[in-house]
Amino acid sequence: LDARxxxxxxxxxxxxxxxxxxxSWRTLYSQHFDFAWRIARRxxxxxxxxxxxxxxxxxxxxxxxDDFREGRFRTWLYRIVANVVSGRHxxxxxxxxFFGMWSPSSIxxxxxxxxxxxxxxxxxxxxLSRMAPKKRExxxxxxxxxxxHAEIAELVGTSEETVRTRLFHARKDFERACLKxxxxx
Amino acid sequence: xxxxxxxxEARSDAAVVAPGAARERVWQNLQRPRRARPTLLYFVASxxxxxxxxxxxxxxxxxxxxxxxxxxxxxxxxxxxLRAPARVELGTRRIDLQEGTATLKVAADGSGTLExxxxxxxxxxxxxxxxxxxxxxxxxxxxxxxxxxxxxxxxAQLSKNPQAALAVFDDQLRRFPKGAxxxxxxxxxxxALVALGxxxxxxxEARSFLQDFPQSERAAEVKKVLEEK
Numbered sequence: 296l297d298a299r300x301x302x303x304x305x306x307x308x309x310x311x312x313x314x315x316x317x318x319s320w321r322t323l324y325s326q327h328f329d330f331a332w333r334i335a336r337r338x339x340x341x342x343x344x345x346x347x348x349x350x351x352x353x354x355x356x357x358x359x360x361d362d363f364r365e366g367r368f369r370t371w372l373y374r375i376v377a378n379v380v381s382g383r384h385x386x387x388x389x390x391x392x393f394f395g396m397w398s399p400s401s402i403x404x405x406x407x408x409x410x411x412x413x414x415x416x417x418x419x420x421x422x423l424s425r426m427a428p429k430k431r432e433x434x435x436x437x438x439x440x441x442x443x444h445a446e447i448a449e450l451v452g453t454s455e456e457t458v459r460t461r462l463f464h465a466r467k468d469f470e471r472a473c474l475k476x477x478x479x480x
Numbered sequence: 481x482x483x484x485x486x487x488x489e490a491r492s493d494a495a496v497v498a499p500g501a502a503r504e505r506v507w508q509n510l511q512r513p514r515r516a517r518p519t520l521l522y523f524v525a526s527x528x529x530x531x532x533x534x535x536x537x538x539x540x541x542x543x544x545x546x547x548x549x550x551x552x553x554x555x556x557x558x559x560x561x562l563r564a565p566a567r568v569e570l571g572t573r574r575i576d577l578q579e580g581t582a583t584l585k586v587a588a589d590g591s592g593t594l595e596x597x598x599x600x601x602x603x604x605x606x607x608x609x610x611x612x613x614x615x616x617x618x619x620x621x622x623x624x625x626x627x628x629x630x631x632x633x634x635x636a637q638l639s640k641n642p643q644a645a646l647a648v649f650d651d652q653l654r655r656f657p658k659g660a661x662x663x664x665x666x667x668x669x670x671x672a673l674v675a676l677g678x679x680x681x682x683x684x685e686a687r688s689f690l691q692d693f694p695q696s697e698r699a700a701e702v703k704k705v706l707e708e709k
Contacts (some may be wrong), residue, residue, distance in 0.1 A: 321507070324507060324510070325503075327505075328498060328503050328506070328507075329497075329498050330496035332497075332502070332503075333496045333497075333498070334499070336493065336495050336496045337496060342495045344500070345495070345498075345503050346505065346506055349498070349502070349506050349560065350506045350509050353506065353510055354510065357510065413490045415481065415486055415487065415490070416490060416493055416495075418486065419486065419487075419489075419490040438487060438491075439487070439490050439491050439492070439493075441522065470483060471484060473483055474483075477481075478481050478483050478486055479481065479482045479483065480482070480483055
């Protein structure tokens with residue numbers, strides 16, 4: 296019931312935005328900014344890029360607001376944020392591939408002593424950025440954000456069963472990548 | 481560091497909470513007019529512009545080919561091989577080869593052929609008209625006939641309208657300064673000056689004629705005019 300109420304209020308709010316109501320734009324932004332930020336971070340965006348990702352996501356959302364017809368705005372916005380983050384991970388991987396030819400990776404395997412609080416987060420970001428996008432999102436949303444399978448299924452637009460399967464494989468990938476970087480099982 | 485503690489630390493990541501200042505900054509940025517994002521078209525346009533600029537710089541750096549200038553004297557056969565840029569003055573005709581190569585064969589009377597192998601060529605005729613010459617062979621008519629026609633026109637005017645005749649002879653001498661009928665034109669001009677009563681100019685003209693053509697068969701006539709004066 297709550298989801299239906301949310302959805303109908305989202306549609307109304309977006310309708311007012313389309314009609315040119317400036318206050319509604321601000322309301323829509325304020326209601327969803329924290330969510331966009333949080334998702335961007337959970338999906339492995341480095342802290343320094345969070346503002347850019349948030350801005351880019353809202354730019355896309357506002358530009359294509361006419362495409363939002365029904366459902367929850369949050370779910371729709373999630374897809375945009377996830378796509379922006381995936382794009383940035385892809386770009387970063389290519390960049391690292393090029394620069395990696397001349398300089399070694401900043402986090403080397405077998406240096407447990409250096410893995411402290413900040414480095415742990417960087418390690419998680421690195422591992423997430425190298426995971427397949429579909430596995431990354433279910434892993435981040437479940438293991439880090441703590442969302443239940445049903446909610447993840449709604450956000451990513453698939454069935455709960457698929458979420459469970461993806462999560463299983465994502466955990467394996469995450470473990471393997473962490474072990475390669477010197478983390479103990 | 482154990483795997484579970486890595487996850488634990490990631491879960492308690494403080495950066496998932498957006499700072500208030502960031503929220504305001506992003507909102508302010510969203511209000512600003514957006515810069516156009518680079519598109520494929522943008523890159524294609526930039527690459528084209530860059531290539532054109534490079535081409536322009538290369539052309540600027542390259543020294544411009546020097547214009548070949550040739551003046552063909554009438555009265556002798558001439559063969560010229562032209563390479564652009566080239567200009568040939570052939571009597572009152574002018575040939576401008578702007579691109580490519582051409583061969584010019586001229587007979588003593590100014591007639592001949594212009595063979596344009598490649599490129600762009602223009603012919604400015606005696607009447608001042610300019611036309612492009614197509615690739616291949618173009619025939620050029622004799623120039624003497626024009627000089628003769630001019631002289632005959634002046635001669636026909638001489639008895640009736642010496643002023644008009646003088647203008648025609650002046651025109652002929654300007655257009656054919658080394659033509660076959662220069663002596664005739666100068667003598668007829670002298671006659672026109674006498675007929676107009678411009679004796680001082682006639683004397684100057686006569687002396688000038690004797691100086692230019694001392695061996696002329698007509699020199700005796702000229703001396704006679706001077707003596708009469």
